[in-house]
Amino acid sequence: MSIFQKLGQFTLDAFARTGRGTQFLSQVLLGLPSVLMRPTLLIRQLFMVGVQTLLIILVAGLFVGMVLALQAYIVLVDFGAEESISLMVSLSILRELGPVFTGLLFAGRAGSALTAEIGLMKSTEQLSGMEMMAVNPMKYVIGPRFLAGVISVPLLTLIFMAIAILGGYFVATELLGLYEGVFWSQMQAKVDFYEDLVNGIIKSLVFGFVVVWISVFEGYDCVPTSEGLGQATTRSVVHGSLAVLGLDFVLTAIMFNV
Amino acid sequence: MNTRTIEIMVGLFVAGAMAALFMLSMKVSNLASYGGDEGYVVKAQFDNIGGLKVRSPVSAGGVRVGKVSEIAYDNESYAAVVSMDIEPQYKFPKDTAASIYTAGLLGEQFVGLEPGGDEDFLKAGDVIDLTQSALVLEQVIGQFLYSKAQED
Amino acid sequence: MLVKIRGMSFSRGHRPIFDNVDMDIHRGKVTAIMGPSGTGKTTLLKLIGGQLKPDAGTIYVDGHDVHRLSVKELYKLRRRLMGMLFQSGALLTDLNVFDNVAFPLREHTKLPESVIRHLVLLKLQAVGLRGARDLMPGELSGGMARRVALARAIALDPQMIMYDEPFTGQDPISMGVLVKLIHDMNDALGLTSIVVSHDVHETASISDYIYVISAGKVVEHGSPDKLKLSGSAWVKQFMNGLADGPVPFHYQAEPLLNDLMGFKS
Numbered sequence: 001m002s003i004f005q006k007l008g009q010f011t012l013d014a015f016a017r018t019g020r021g022t023q024f025l026s027q028v029l030l031g032l033p034s035v036l037m038r039p040t041l042l043i044r045q046l047f048m049v050g051v052q053t054l055l056i057i058l059v060a061g062l063f064v065g066m067v068l069a070l071q072a073y074i075v076l077v078d079f080g081a082e083e084s085i086s087l088m089v090s091l092s093i094l095r096e097l098g099p100v101f102t103g104l105l106f107a108g109r110a111g112s113a114l115t116a117e118i119g120l121m122k123s124t125e126q127l128s129g130m131e132m133m134a135v136n137p138m139k140y141v142i143g144p145r146f147l148a149g150v151i152s153v154p155l156l157t158l159i160f161m162a163i164a165i166l167g168g169y170f171v172a173t174e175l176l177g178l179y180e181g182v183f184w185s186q187m188q189a190k191v192d193f194y195e196d197l198v199n200g201i202i203k204s205l206v207f208g209f210v211v212v213w214i215s216v217f218e219g220y221d222c223v224p225t226s227e228g229l230g231q232a233t234t235r236s237v238v239h240g241s242l243a244v245l246g247l248d249f250v251l252t253a254i255m256f257n258v
Numbered sequence: 259m260n261t262r263t264i265e266i267m268v269g270l271f272v273a274g275a276m277a278a279l280f281m282l283s284m285k286v287s288n289l290a291s292y293g294g295d296e297g298y299v300v301k302a303q304f305d306n307i308g309g310l311k312v313r314s315p316v317s318a319g320g321v322r323v324g325k326v327s328e329i330a331y332d333n334e335s336y337a338a339v340v341s342m343d344i345e346p347q348y349k350f351p352k353d354t355a356a357s358i359y360t361a362g363l364l365g366e367q368f369v370g371l372e373p374g375g376d377e378d379f380l381k382a383g384d385v386i387d388l389t390q391s392a393l394v395l396e397q398v399i400g401q402f403l404y405s406k407a408q409e410d
Numbered sequence: 411m412l413v414k415i416r417g418m419s420f421s422r423g424h425r426p427i428f429d430n431v432d433m434d435i436h437r438g439k440v441t442a443i444m445g446p447s448g449t450g451k452t453t454l455l456k457l458i459g460g461q462l463k464p465d466a467g468t469i470y471v472d473g474h475d476v477h478r479l480s481v482k483e484l485y486k487l488r489r490r491l492m493g494m495l496f497q498s499g500a501l502l503t504d505l506n507v508f509d510n511v512a513f514p515l516r517e518h519t520k521l522p523e524s525v526i527r528h529l530v531l532l533k534l535q536a537v538g539l540r541g542a543r544d545l546m547p548g549e550l551s552g553g554m555a556r557r558v559a560l561a562r563a564i565a566l567d568p569q570m571i572m573y574d575e576p577f578t579g580q581d582p583i584s585m586g587v588l589v590k591l592i593h594d595m596n597d598a599l600g601l602t603s604i605v606v607s608h609d610v611h612e613t614a615s616i617s618d619y620i621y622v623i624s625a626g627k628v629v630e631h632g633s634p635d636k637l638k639l640s641g642s643a644w645v646k647q648f649m650n651g652l653a654d655g656p657v658p659f660h661y662q663a664e665p666l667l668n669d670l671m672g673f674k675s
Binding site for chain 1: 268270271277
């Protein structure tokens with residue numbers, strides 16, 4: 001094949017994939033009402049997707065907050081403005097790092113697992129088997145996982161934000177000797193509930209939706225061989241992460257009017 | 259793992275996230291200070307507001323009593339109109355003066371209120387007449403240099 | 411007649427799988443569909459089950475044109491009529507044997523748990539695995555997994571069961587067990603069975619009627635005895651498992667001598 005044929009093939013494949021993904025999404029969304037009728041399945045998936053991602057979120061959040069506080073100190077101490085550490089930490093966490101880090105970690109930890117699990121169910125004919133038993137896998141398998149993921153990401157983001165700020169607080173007060181009251185009051189004076197926190201949560205909702213959509217779709221759409229499954233898992237993480245970063249730019253541009 | 263353990267873990271997860279949300283809104287962000295919806299709004303005109311922004315603090319005697327809720331430009335008087343949301347528990351006489359100050363040399367700007375001696379208090383929608391604009395650093399330095407040059 | 415296929419064609423990409431195929435599956439009989447690997451026998455079952463759509467032609471199951479049904483009607487038809495036994499068993503890996511067999515009952519009926527328990531134990535007893543009810547699918551051998559899948563397929567008492575390569579990769583004992591089960595199920599429950607396979611001997615021993623397909627067409631059909639006497643050299647080779655015949659032992663190549671000596675023809 002010539003390079004142009006390959007390019008054309010690649011483009012057509014990408015469009016076809018997008019088309020299948022959209023069709024898939026509409027089927028999943030149509031099946032969601034019946035997922036809500038079966039909370040047991042949803043709770044089980046919340047555990048698999050949310051609770052099992054919690055540890056990595058806690059550890060990552062703690063360290064990100066601590067590092068940010070140190071970095072902020074190094075820059076701000078030259079201007080005698082080390083009182084603003086808390087402001088710098090909290091604004092970067094709430095606006096950017098919280099949603100983005102959680103989105104990326106989720107794509108790597110839970111997203112890849114979702115893809116692999118669904119792909120394996122496809123290659124072992126479990127999805128076909130369900131269809132032949134007249135059970136719609138969209139409602140029984142895909143729906144609960146999708147919904148659990150979409151719910152989990154904002155919750156994980158909130159936990160990440162809180163633990164990161166606590167990490168920053170620990171470094172600022174214990175290691176750098178900042179007064180506790182200064183830390184919190186500086187933050188409260190300048191961090192706005194709607195502008196900063198709510199916007200951060202909106203970002204995490206968008207990231208969660210897109211990352212979970214990608215990972216669930218990649219599993220469902222994979223070529224049911226071990227090679228196809230591996231490719232699908234890789235694609236799920238790569239596309240998921242890129243989607244988070246790309247959307248972050250768009251959302252930031254919209255939210256902060258630049 | 260049995261269903262009950264899973265349910266408990268998921269419950270803890272959701273509760274943890276809610277606790278995080280509570281901490282982020284009350285302790286980190288300024289949601290607590292949004293509570294004063296029953297506060298009253300007074301306006302003041304300034305020739306120059308410098309770096310004052312919406313949500314900049316309004317203080318009296320160093321105590322935060324409210325925040326700037328809106329900044330507009332009046333086409334008739336060619337001046338900036340600053341609306342201030344004052345929390346309901348604070349009362350100020352009619353002849354209170356408003357000035358724009360800077361916290362520290364380069365810090366953020368805020369509106370300072372100096373109460374006068376009037377018997378009546380400011381109500382919602384009242385306008386403060388006595389105002390003093392922000393000091394703009396360039397102007398101050400310019401005046402200083404100019405007066406120095408005249409002395410010599 | 412339970413399944414009637416008329417003028418059915420199907421292709422995957424540009425590769426034709428079926429070309430104008432006609433088939434009849436009679437009620438209460440075991441019908442075998444045989445052919446070399448890669449002739450789309452599994453595809454045929456998915457076409458009958460409505461999971462794939464033919465490019466042309468029609469498939470009637472119990473008088474319904476499968477591919478004209480709405481999704482809801484199709485699901486109803488599958489629930490009422492069809493059971494399918496996948497090659498791998500297709501057991502749900504996160505449920506144990508008992509819950510796997512109970513799965514269709516719990517999904518489609520509102521029976522109380524005590525009744526479901528009885529039904530599941532009876533179905534497991536029928537395949538001889540009542541004692542394995544607490545095992546997870548990962549702990550089962552291939553043959554046992556297929557038996558559990560069979561118990562699950564008959565859980566809702568369908569009229570027809572489709573077996574996808576039930577004998578592939580089985581040791582002689584589990585093969586014997588599966589042959590006996592398919593035969594007994596058919597007789598005892600009055601089921602209609604469609605067996606897709608290339609294990610000639612085992613399949614011929616239990617089937618009432620055989621279709622041999624190759625290159626997308628039905629090459630021969632009839633009772634097992636009739637097929638053994640078939641005049642077609644190809645069918646003879648396939649039924650007897652001969653190494654050479656119309657399907658040559660050697661893949662198309664230059665004459666050996668030319669290749670070895672480096673001649674170009």
